[in-house]
Structure formats: structure tokens, C-alpha cells
Amino acid sequence: MTSPSLTLITGGSRGLGAAMALALARDGHDILLTYREAAGAAEAITAQIRSLGRRALALPLDVADTAGFPAFVEQVRQVLQAWGAHRLDGLVNNAGAGAYAAFADTTPAQFDTMLAVHLRGPFFLTQALLPLLADGARILNISSGLARFTIPGYGAYAAMKGAVEVLSRYQARELAARGIRVNTLAPGAVATDFGGGAVRDDAQLNAFIASVTALARVGEPDDIGGAAAALMRPGAGWITGQRVEASGGMFL
Numbered sequence: 001m002t003s004p005s006l007t008l009i010t011g012g013s014r015g016l017g018a019a020m021a022l023a024l025a026r027d028g029h030d031i032l033l034t035y036r037e038a039a040g041a042a043e044a045i046t047a048q049i050r051s052l053g054r055r056a057l058a059l060p061l062d063v064a065d066t067a068g069f070p071a072f073v074e075q076v077r078q079v080l081q082a083w084g085a086h087r088l089d090g091l092v093n094n095a096g097a098g099a100y101a102a103f104a105d106t107t108p109a110q111f112d113t114m115l116a117v118h119l120r121g122p123f124f125l126t127q128a129l130l131p132l133l134a135d136g137a138r139i140l141n142i143s144s145g146l147a148r149f150t151i152p153g154y155g156a157y158a159a160m161k162g163a164v165e166v167l168s169r170y171q172a173r174e175l176a177a178r179g180i181r182v183n184t185l186a187p188g189a190v191a192t193d194f195g196g197g198a199v200r201d202d203a204q205l206n207a208f209i210a211s212v213t214a215l216a217r218v219g220e221p222d223d224i225g226g227a228a229a230a231l232m233r234p235g236a237g238w239i240t241g242q243r244v245e246a247s248g249g250m251f252l
Contacts, residue, residue, distance in 0.1 A: 020224065
């Protein structure tokens, strides 16, 4: 394998997923992306990718519903056949949801949602897609700066991201025999609609984040898109089992 050419991104219809999809398309990847509800937004992103001269298709997927994975994998297989491809060259496990609650107030339902979306889903979706991943493929699991530093109210979310970072190292070790590289990308605070868009829209919060960030600003989606594309390039082929934080130096 010389360069990843066909990449699947979960949660690619908006925010960081959309930014990563576009950055990878500019790097020469054809893109399959998933969405849960925002079909219109997903189609808009695939249209932008096609305008770059790459193939793109959006498929519905709820990463919390592992029972739906076999049917989804079959859909992916059919797309690969239609495109004259046999395998996926890249997988980005990005789909996610936020939960804001103090540790003392977090409910079992909130915890279970975080578990299903951020850990159980990526674990078993990657497992289900293994037969479709090429030898030498790249897997990128999206974590969070909150797995390193702490901001009260994100304990359940951050705990799952910490688990994803451990999982990535095990995947890197166990899939190395096939030449598959697995890394974690951990974004810091980014101006998107995630979590209600607080980082993007709350001027006071935005200013606070800039004050504790070495590069003195809040992150933008393209910052994360560029980082993801860099980790999926051939020149990053000797990097595996690593956590790379893209936070502008937040809370150093």
C-alpha cells in the first residue's frame, strides 16, 4: 500500500468529522462517511468532496447500535464493489456525543450512552470492519484533550476517551501483523456545535480557553482536519500506537 485511498469516517456530516473528511479528500482519499440523523448535512459534505474530484457517499449509522453493524458492513462491501475496490485503506472512528454533568450528578443513563457511543461502538464496529480493511490500512480513533487534563463536568465522557486511548494501543499491537497502524488523535477545545456550541458561541469561555492555550486561541475544525490528514499520510507510516494531541498546547 502506498497511500490510503478509500477511507471511512464515522460521524462525518458535521463538525470535526466533516473537517477531517474534507482534509482527507484534499489529500486524495475517496470518502465514505456516516451520519445518524443529519442526512442533508451529510449530502452537503459529500457534494463538497465530489467537487474536489473525489468519490464520496454518506451512509446512515448509529454507532451505539451494535446490532446494526452486520447490515452496515454489508452496505460498505456493496459500495466497495460498486467502486471497483476490495478493501478500505482507512478508518476514522469519530462519531460521538457529549454529556455534561458533575460526577456526583451523572446518571446511569448518561454513563451508558457515553459507553455505547464512545467505546462499545468503536470497539465492535472496528472489529466488524476488519475483513474489509486492507493490510497496511490506517485506523485513527478520536479521543479528547479531556483524557489528559480535567474540566469538571466531563468525567463520563473523558473516561470513555481514556479507554479509547488504551484500546488504540492494543489494536496497534494486535493488528500489526497485518501492517495496520492504529493511532489516537485527541483534539482540544474546538469551535464547533459539539456540546451545544459553547466553545464556539460563548465569548467568555472562548477567552478563557485562549488564555490557557499556548497558541492563544481556540481550535478550529480545520486544525483537526489537517492533523488527521497528516497522521493518515504515507510519511506517518512509522507511527503506531501513539496518542497525538491537537490542542494548540492547552493546559501545558
